[in-house]
Amino acid sequence: MARRPLVMGNWKLNGSKVFTKELVAGLKAELADVKGCDVAIAPPVMYLAEAEAALAGQSVISLGAQNVDVNVQGAFTGDISTEMLKDFGAKYIIIGHSERRTYHKESDEFIAKKFGALKAAGLVPVLCIGETEAENEAGQTETVCARQIDAVIDALGVEAFNGAVIAYEPIWAIGTGKSATPAQAQAVHAFIRGHIAAKSQAVADQVIIQYGGSVNDANAAELFTQPDIDGALVGGASLKAPAFAVIVKAAEEAKNS
Ligand code: PGA
Numbered sequence: 001m002a003r004r005p006l007v008m009g010n011w012k013l014n015g016s017k018v019f020t021k022e023l024v025a026g027l028k029a030e031l032a033d034v035k036g037c038d039v040a041i042a043p044p045v046m047y048l049a050e051a052e053a054a055l056a057g058q059s060v061i062s063l064g065a066q067n068v069d070v071n072v073q074g075a076f077t078g079d080i081s082t083e084m085l086k087d088f089g090a091k092y093i094i095i096g097h098s099e100r101r102t103y104h105k106e107s108d109e110f111i112a113k114k115f116g117a118l119k120a121a122g123l124v125p126v127l128c129i130g131e132t133e134a135e136n137e138a139g140q141t142e143t144v145c146a147r148q149i150d151a152v153i154d155a156l157g158v159e160a161f162n163g164a165v166i167a168y169e170p171i172w173a174i175g176t177g178k179s180a181t182p183a184q185a186q187a188v189h190a191f192i193r194g195h196i197a198a199k200s201q202a203v204a205d206q207v208i209i210q211y212g213g214s215v216n217d218a219n220a221a222e223l224f225t226q227p228d229i230d231g232a233l234v235g236g237a238s239l240k241a242p243a244f245a246v247i248v249k250a251a252e253e254a255k256n257s
Contacts, residue, residue: 005231005251008040009238020047024054026241036256040092048088064092082121108151133172158199167233173213189228217246224254
């Protein structure tokens, strides 16, 4: 089964009202003709309203968010719910990003709860996983990725990955300019798909596995030649419309030729 690639921009803690309007306008112009790749942007939640308004009238670019909370309503100061994200038309929701695991001490179990909340709400989880540089050097990459995936499988069953997205983001590659090589990334992606296939081949065949970590307009095309790399989660290079557009078009080209 051919998987439709997904390229998603993770804006992190960047932007303003004006920046959001301008970047979305630029993306709409650059990406108007894209057909063979799903595209999403995850601005800071503060700017979902601006992004939703700016995206109106097109269907190429979907809206996303960078986090969600497990509770739907009530006395949870500072939290943002699945229903609120839906209210703004957000569809693809990043969870388990290494920056949240590190700075907000989010555990595998807590992230699995977020995964469940998103599935219950009909939203698409984009589950970030990946190892630190020390874990990589200690040969623990597969163990770490398996543990992070198993937390979801243990809580929700392997079928939870139907219609979901995994972003493999080696932490040593995030924001460092030091992307994993296509062969390195492919090896881990194949491991991840195989790990899921051990529970369900059908689920493994359809799950989208993005690569993330210093993807840019110069290295994207080669990454997308790898069979188990189904797109990218892009940080820094998603803040400029021309660079992000090159990455989207590289995925479209590589996966439809
Ligand atoms: P980067 O970030 O592309 O700036 O390395 C990727 C991410 O953290 O999602």
